[in-house]
Amino acid sequence: MTHAAMLGLGVYRPERVVTNDEICEVLDSNDEWIQTRSGIKTRRFAGEDETLIGMATTAAERALAVAGVSADQLGCVIVATSTHPEHTPASAPQVATRLGSTTAAFDVSAGCAGFCHALNLASAMVRSGAEKYVLVIGVEQLSRFMDPTDRGTAFIFADGAGAVVVGPADATGIGPTAWGSDGSQAHVINQTPSCLGGHGSGADHPVVQMEGTAVFRWAPFAMADVAHEALRAAGISVDDLDAFIPHQANLRITQTLSRNIKLPESVAVATDIVDSGNTSAASVPLAMEAMLRSGEAEAGDVALLIAFGAGLSYAGQVVTLPPHE
Protein backbone atom coordinates (compact mmCIF):
# COMPACT_ATOMS: atom_id res chain seq x y z
CA MET A 1 0.00 0.00 0.00
CA THR A 2 1.21 3.50 -0.85
CA HIS A 3 0.03 6.78 0.69
CA ALA A 4 -2.54 9.08 -0.97
CA ALA A 5 -2.87 12.86 -0.86
CA MET A 6 -4.65 15.74 -2.58
CA LEU A 7 -2.08 17.03 -5.11
CA GLY A 8 -3.98 20.07 -6.42
CA LEU A 9 -7.20 22.01 -5.82
CA GLY A 10 -9.21 24.07 -8.30
CA VAL A 11 -12.61 25.75 -7.97
CA TYR A 12 -15.22 27.51 -10.06
CA ARG A 13 -17.40 30.22 -8.52
CA PRO A 14 -20.21 31.49 -10.76
CA GLU A 15 -19.96 35.11 -11.89
CA ARG A 16 -23.18 36.41 -10.40
CA VAL A 17 -23.20 37.44 -6.73
CA VAL A 18 -26.71 37.40 -5.23
CA THR A 19 -27.45 39.47 -2.11
CA ASN A 20 -30.00 38.70 0.61
CA ASP A 21 -31.96 41.76 -0.52
CA GLU A 22 -32.27 40.28 -4.01
CA ILE A 23 -33.44 36.93 -2.55
CA CYS A 24 -36.02 38.83 -0.48
CA GLU A 25 -37.55 40.44 -3.57
CA VAL A 26 -39.55 37.18 -3.85
CA LEU A 27 -38.95 35.51 -0.45
CA ASP A 28 -40.90 36.59 2.62
CA SER A 29 -37.76 37.21 4.70
CA ASN A 30 -35.14 39.89 5.30
CA ASP A 31 -31.37 40.42 5.28
CA GLU A 32 -31.10 40.61 9.07
CA TRP A 33 -32.98 37.32 9.66
CA ILE A 34 -30.91 35.49 7.04
CA GLN A 35 -27.60 36.75 8.43
CA THR A 36 -28.56 36.06 12.05
CA ARG A 37 -29.97 32.57 11.43
CA SER A 38 -27.52 31.29 8.82
CA GLY A 39 -24.52 33.65 8.60
CA ILE A 40 -25.08 34.11 4.85
CA LYS A 41 -24.47 37.58 3.36
CA THR A 42 -24.19 36.67 -0.32
CA ARG A 43 -24.14 33.58 -2.52
CA ARG A 44 -23.52 32.91 -6.21
CA PHE A 45 -26.01 31.63 -8.76
CA ALA A 46 -24.94 30.24 -12.14
CA GLY A 47 -26.08 32.12 -15.24
CA GLU A 48 -27.49 30.62 -18.44
CA ASP A 49 -24.00 29.91 -19.83
CA GLU A 50 -22.69 28.36 -16.59
CA THR A 51 -23.81 24.73 -16.61
CA LEU A 52 -23.13 22.08 -13.98
CA ILE A 53 -20.87 20.18 -16.38
CA GLY A 54 -19.11 23.39 -17.42
CA MET A 55 -18.46 24.46 -13.82
CA ALA A 56 -17.17 20.98 -12.92
CA THR A 57 -14.89 20.91 -15.97
CA THR A 58 -13.33 24.32 -15.25
CA ALA A 59 -12.68 23.45 -11.58
CA ALA A 60 -11.14 20.14 -12.71
CA GLU A 61 -8.89 21.80 -15.32
CA ARG A 62 -7.59 24.13 -12.62
CA ALA A 63 -6.95 21.26 -10.17
CA LEU A 64 -5.11 19.26 -12.85
CA ALA A 65 -2.93 22.28 -13.73
CA VAL A 66 -1.95 22.78 -10.07
CA ALA A 67 -1.21 19.07 -9.61
CA GLY A 68 0.80 18.92 -12.84
CA VAL A 69 -1.28 15.93 -13.95
CA SER A 70 -2.71 15.63 -17.47
CA ALA A 71 -6.21 14.36 -18.24
CA ASP A 72 -4.83 11.26 -19.96
CA GLN A 73 -3.06 10.24 -16.73
CA LEU A 74 -6.35 10.01 -14.82
CA GLY A 75 -7.49 6.53 -13.71
CA CYS A 76 -10.97 7.65 -12.65
CA VAL A 77 -13.23 10.72 -12.47
CA ILE A 78 -15.76 10.88 -9.63
CA VAL A 79 -18.36 13.67 -9.54
CA ALA A 80 -20.29 14.24 -6.30
CA THR A 81 -23.55 16.06 -7.01
CA SER A 82 -27.29 16.07 -6.31
CA THR A 83 -28.23 18.58 -8.97
CA HIS A 84 -27.14 17.03 -12.28
CA PRO A 85 -30.51 17.35 -13.99
CA GLU A 86 -30.59 13.78 -15.34
CA HIS A 87 -30.58 10.48 -13.45
CA THR A 88 -29.13 8.95 -16.62
CA PRO A 89 -26.57 9.49 -18.03
CA ALA A 90 -24.35 10.59 -15.13
CA SER A 91 -22.40 13.84 -15.37
CA ALA A 92 -18.90 12.41 -14.83
CA PRO A 93 -18.38 10.81 -18.28
CA GLN A 94 -19.33 14.13 -19.92
CA VAL A 95 -16.89 16.00 -17.68
CA ALA A 96 -14.16 13.45 -18.50
CA THR A 97 -14.81 13.87 -22.23
CA ARG A 98 -14.57 17.65 -21.96
CA LEU A 99 -11.25 17.21 -20.15
CA GLY A 100 -10.05 14.94 -22.98
CA SER A 101 -10.20 11.68 -20.99
CA THR A 102 -11.91 8.34 -21.69
CA THR A 103 -11.22 6.97 -18.21
CA ALA A 104 -13.82 5.41 -15.86
CA ALA A 105 -16.21 8.10 -14.69
CA PHE A 106 -19.28 8.03 -12.45
CA ASP A 107 -21.38 10.17 -10.12
CA VAL A 108 -21.77 9.82 -6.36
CA SER A 109 -25.08 10.79 -4.74
CA ALA A 110 -24.53 11.43 -1.04
CA GLY A 111 -26.04 14.90 -0.72
CA CYS A 112 -23.85 17.51 0.95
CA ALA A 113 -21.50 14.72 2.11
CA GLY A 114 -20.72 13.63 -1.47
CA PHE A 115 -17.27 15.22 -1.74
CA CYS A 116 -15.96 13.50 1.42
CA HIS A 117 -17.43 10.18 0.24
CA ALA A 118 -15.73 10.53 -3.17
CA LEU A 119 -12.46 11.52 -1.50
CA ASN A 120 -12.55 8.27 0.48
CA LEU A 121 -13.07 6.23 -2.71
CA ALA A 122 -10.25 8.07 -4.50
CA SER A 123 -7.88 7.61 -1.58
CA ALA A 124 -8.65 3.88 -1.40
CA MET A 125 -8.03 3.45 -5.15
CA VAL A 126 -4.67 5.23 -4.97
CA ARG A 127 -3.51 3.52 -1.76
CA SER A 128 -4.35 0.08 -3.14
CA GLY A 129 -2.40 0.81 -6.31
CA ALA A 130 -5.52 0.23 -8.43
CA GLU A 131 -5.20 3.74 -9.93
CA LYS A 132 -2.46 6.36 -9.80
CA TYR A 133 -4.48 9.56 -10.20
CA VAL A 134 -8.17 10.06 -9.42
CA LEU A 135 -10.09 13.29 -9.96
CA VAL A 136 -12.73 14.17 -7.36
CA ILE A 137 -15.23 16.94 -8.11
CA GLY A 138 -18.01 18.39 -5.94
CA VAL A 139 -20.44 20.47 -7.99
CA GLU A 140 -23.95 21.84 -7.52
CA GLN A 141 -26.40 24.07 -9.29
CA LEU A 142 -28.99 24.25 -6.51
CA SER A 143 -30.47 27.51 -7.81
CA ARG A 144 -32.21 25.39 -10.47
CA PHE A 145 -33.77 23.13 -7.85
CA MET A 146 -35.17 25.66 -5.41
CA ASP A 147 -38.54 27.21 -4.87
CA PRO A 148 -37.59 30.90 -4.52
CA THR A 149 -40.58 31.45 -2.23
CA ASP A 150 -39.73 28.58 0.19
CA ARG A 151 -38.59 30.11 3.49
CA GLY A 152 -36.76 26.91 4.46
CA THR A 153 -34.39 26.71 1.47
CA ALA A 154 -34.45 29.72 -0.87
CA PHE A 155 -31.89 31.81 1.04
CA ILE A 156 -29.56 28.96 1.95
CA PHE A 157 -28.56 27.00 -1.15
CA ALA A 158 -26.22 28.13 -3.95
CA ASP A 159 -24.02 27.08 -6.87
CA GLY A 160 -20.33 26.30 -7.47
CA ALA A 161 -17.70 23.62 -8.04
CA GLY A 162 -14.48 22.41 -6.44
CA ALA A 163 -12.09 19.67 -7.58
CA VAL A 164 -9.00 17.88 -6.30
CA VAL A 165 -6.55 15.48 -7.90
CA VAL A 166 -5.77 12.57 -5.59
CA GLY A 167 -2.51 10.74 -6.18
CA PRO A 168 0.41 8.91 -4.55
CA ALA A 169 2.41 10.62 -1.79
CA ASP A 170 5.33 9.95 0.57
CA ALA A 171 3.16 10.40 3.67
CA THR A 172 -0.53 10.04 4.56
CA GLY A 173 -2.40 13.02 3.11
CA ILE A 174 -5.92 11.61 3.44
CA GLY A 175 -6.67 9.85 6.73
CA PRO A 176 -9.19 7.04 7.32
CA THR A 177 -12.78 8.17 6.73
CA ALA A 178 -15.39 8.10 9.48
CA TRP A 179 -18.66 7.74 7.62
CA GLY A 180 -22.21 6.46 7.94
CA SER A 181 -25.87 7.07 7.25
CA ASP A 182 -29.30 7.28 8.87
CA GLY A 183 -32.00 6.46 6.34
CA SER A 184 -34.67 6.75 9.02
CA GLN A 185 -34.29 10.52 8.49
CA ALA A 186 -34.55 10.33 4.68
CA HIS A 187 -37.57 12.65 4.75
CA VAL A 188 -35.62 15.51 6.37
CA ILE A 189 -33.94 16.65 3.13
CA ASN A 190 -35.61 15.42 -0.03
CA GLN A 191 -36.95 16.33 -3.42
CA THR A 192 -40.47 17.11 -4.45
CA PRO A 193 -42.20 15.83 -6.46
CA SER A 194 -40.49 12.48 -6.01
CA CYS A 195 -40.13 10.18 -9.05
CA LEU A 196 -42.19 7.66 -7.04
CA GLY A 197 -45.30 9.59 -8.05
CA GLY A 198 -45.46 7.72 -11.37
CA HIS A 199 -45.17 9.07 -14.90
CA GLY A 200 -45.29 12.83 -14.46
CA SER A 201 -46.36 15.27 -17.12
CA GLY A 202 -43.05 17.07 -16.78
CA ALA A 203 -44.94 20.17 -15.73
CA ASP A 204 -43.74 20.00 -12.13
CA HIS A 205 -40.08 20.85 -11.76
CA PRO A 206 -38.64 19.08 -8.70
CA VAL A 207 -37.20 21.24 -5.91
CA VAL A 208 -35.22 20.43 -2.78
CA GLN A 209 -37.13 20.71 0.48
CA MET A 210 -35.69 20.55 3.96
CA GLU A 211 -36.78 20.33 7.60
CA GLY A 212 -33.94 22.66 8.60
CA THR A 213 -34.60 22.54 12.32
CA ALA A 214 -34.35 18.71 12.33
CA VAL A 215 -30.93 18.93 10.64
CA PHE A 216 -29.97 21.62 13.09
CA ARG A 217 -30.86 19.42 16.09
CA TRP A 218 -28.90 16.48 14.67
CA ALA A 219 -25.73 17.77 12.98
CA PRO A 220 -23.82 19.65 15.71
CA PHE A 221 -24.05 16.65 18.06
CA ALA A 222 -23.89 13.61 15.75
CA MET A 223 -21.04 15.20 13.76
CA ALA A 224 -19.02 15.78 16.94
CA ASP A 225 -18.85 11.98 17.34
CA VAL A 226 -17.81 11.64 13.69
CA ALA A 227 -15.11 14.28 14.20
CA HIS A 228 -13.71 12.38 17.18
CA GLU A 229 -13.80 9.11 15.23
CA ALA A 230 -11.90 10.66 12.29
CA LEU A 231 -9.30 12.19 14.64
CA ARG A 232 -8.87 8.89 16.52
CA ALA A 233 -8.47 6.98 13.25
CA ALA A 234 -5.81 9.47 12.11
CA GLY A 235 -4.01 9.10 15.45
CA ILE A 236 -4.19 12.81 16.32
CA SER A 237 -6.11 15.11 18.67
CA VAL A 238 -7.92 18.42 18.04
CA ASP A 239 -4.78 20.18 19.29
CA ASP A 240 -2.84 18.86 16.29
CA LEU A 241 -5.22 20.50 13.80
CA ASP A 242 -4.40 23.67 11.86
CA ALA A 243 -7.84 24.00 10.25
CA PHE A 244 -11.42 22.77 10.56
CA ILE A 245 -13.39 22.68 7.31
CA PRO A 246 -16.93 21.44 7.90
CA HIS A 247 -19.67 21.40 5.26
CA GLN A 248 -20.90 24.98 5.00
CA ALA A 249 -24.50 24.26 6.03
CA ASN A 250 -25.09 27.13 8.41
CA LEU A 251 -22.62 29.31 10.34
CA ARG A 252 -24.40 28.50 13.61
CA ILE A 253 -24.01 24.75 13.01
CA THR A 254 -20.27 25.31 12.39
CA GLN A 255 -19.94 27.34 15.59
CA THR A 256 -21.89 24.85 17.73
CA LEU A 257 -20.01 21.90 16.24
CA SER A 258 -16.66 23.65 16.89
CA ARG A 259 -17.66 24.10 20.54
CA ASN A 260 -18.87 20.52 20.84
CA ILE A 261 -15.58 19.08 19.59
CA LYS A 262 -13.70 21.49 21.92
CA LEU A 263 -11.74 23.00 19.07
CA PRO A 264 -8.85 25.14 20.39
CA GLU A 265 -8.93 28.85 19.44
CA SER A 266 -5.71 28.32 17.47
CA VAL A 267 -7.52 26.19 14.86
CA ALA A 268 -8.72 28.20 11.83
CA VAL A 269 -12.39 27.52 11.03
CA ALA A 270 -13.89 27.74 7.52
CA THR A 271 -16.64 30.35 7.17
CA ASP A 272 -17.12 30.41 3.39
CA ILE A 273 -20.90 30.15 3.94
CA VAL A 274 -20.89 33.92 4.57
CA ASP A 275 -19.94 34.66 0.93
CA SER A 276 -20.93 31.44 -0.84
CA GLY A 277 -24.06 30.10 0.88
CA ASN A 278 -24.57 26.35 1.18
CA THR A 279 -23.26 24.75 -2.01
CA SER A 280 -23.90 21.16 -0.83
CA ALA A 281 -21.33 18.75 -2.34
CA ALA A 282 -19.16 21.68 -3.52
CA SER A 283 -18.97 23.40 -0.13
CA VAL A 284 -15.95 21.58 1.37
CA PRO A 285 -13.54 22.15 -1.58
CA LEU A 286 -14.83 25.73 -2.01
CA ALA A 287 -14.30 26.43 1.70
CA MET A 288 -10.84 24.84 1.49
CA GLU A 289 -9.93 27.17 -1.39
CA ALA A 290 -11.27 30.23 0.43
CA MET A 291 -9.05 29.48 3.44
CA LEU A 292 -5.96 28.89 1.29
CA ARG A 293 -6.60 32.02 -0.79
CA SER A 294 -7.09 34.25 2.27
CA GLY A 295 -4.02 32.85 4.06
CA GLU A 296 -6.08 31.46 6.98
CA ALA A 297 -4.55 28.09 6.07
CA GLU A 298 -1.62 26.91 3.95
CA ALA A 299 -0.85 23.94 1.74
CA GLY A 300 0.56 21.21 4.00
CA ASP A 301 -1.60 22.21 6.98
CA VAL A 302 -3.51 19.46 8.79
CA ALA A 303 -7.29 19.90 8.47
CA LEU A 304 -10.39 18.04 9.60
CA LEU A 305 -13.13 17.76 6.96
CA ILE A 306 -16.69 16.84 8.00
CA ALA A 307 -19.67 16.78 5.65
CA PHE A 308 -23.31 15.83 6.26
CA GLY A 309 -26.65 16.12 4.54
CA ALA A 310 -29.37 14.36 2.58
CA GLY A 311 -29.68 10.65 3.21
CA LEU A 312 -28.95 11.40 5.93
CA SER A 313 -25.31 10.71 5.02
CA TYR A 314 -22.08 11.86 6.57
CA ALA A 315 -18.32 11.46 6.15
CA GLY A 316 -15.21 13.05 7.60
CA GLN A 317 -11.45 12.65 7.45
CA VAL A 318 -8.21 14.32 8.50
CA VAL A 319 -6.30 15.60 5.46
CA THR A 320 -3.20 17.54 4.51
CA LEU A 321 -4.30 20.62 2.57
CA PRO A 322 -3.32 20.67 -1.11
CA PRO A 323 -1.68 23.41 -3.17
CA HIS A 324 -4.26 25.56 -4.98
CA GLU A 325 -4.47 27.65 -8.11
Ligand code: UT7
Ligand atom coordinates in the same frame (compact mmCIF):
# COMPACT_ATOMS: atom_id res chain seq x y z
O1 UT7 B 1 -26.77 21.27 3.81
C1 UT7 B 1 -27.61 20.22 4.14
C2 UT7 B 1 -27.97 20.28 5.55
N1 UT7 B 1 -28.80 21.42 5.82
C3 UT7 B 1 -28.55 22.18 6.85
O2 UT7 B 1 -27.60 21.92 7.56
C4 UT7 B 1 -29.51 23.26 7.26
C5 UT7 B 1 -29.68 23.25 8.72
N2 UT7 B 1 -30.75 24.12 9.23
C6 UT7 B 1 -30.66 25.45 9.20
O3 UT7 B 1 -29.71 26.01 8.69
C7 UT7 B 1 -31.76 26.23 9.91
O4 UT7 B 1 -32.69 25.32 10.42
C8 UT7 B 1 -32.46 27.29 9.00
C9 UT7 B 1 -31.51 28.43 8.77
C10 UT7 B 1 -32.91 26.64 7.68
C11 UT7 B 1 -33.69 27.85 9.74
O5 UT7 B 1 -33.28 28.39 10.99
P1 UT7 B 1 -34.07 28.02 12.32
O6 UT7 B 1 -33.40 28.75 13.40
O7 UT7 B 1 -34.10 26.51 12.44
O8 UT7 B 1 -35.49 28.64 12.06
P2 UT7 B 1 -36.94 28.01 12.29
O9 UT7 B 1 -37.35 27.23 11.10
O10 UT7 B 1 -36.97 27.34 13.64
O11 UT7 B 1 -37.84 29.30 12.36
C12 UT7 B 1 -37.68 30.27 13.42
C13 UT7 B 1 -38.62 31.44 13.17
C14 UT7 B 1 -40.08 31.04 12.97
O12 UT7 B 1 -40.88 32.09 13.49
P3 UT7 B 1 -41.55 31.98 14.94
O13 UT7 B 1 -42.40 30.76 14.91
O14 UT7 B 1 -40.39 31.87 15.91
O15 UT7 B 1 -42.31 33.26 15.07
C15 UT7 B 1 -40.23 30.99 11.47
O16 UT7 B 1 -41.55 31.23 11.07
O17 UT7 B 1 -38.25 32.15 11.97
C16 UT7 B 1 -39.35 32.11 11.02
N3 UT7 B 1 -38.76 31.87 9.71
C17 UT7 B 1 -38.33 32.85 8.90
N4 UT7 B 1 -38.35 34.19 9.02
C18 UT7 B 1 -37.81 34.91 8.03
C19 UT7 B 1 -38.51 30.68 9.14
N5 UT7 B 1 -37.90 30.86 7.95
C20 UT7 B 1 -37.79 32.20 7.79
C21 UT7 B 1 -37.24 33.00 6.76
N6 UT7 B 1 -37.26 34.34 6.93
N7 UT7 B 1 -36.67 32.48 5.66
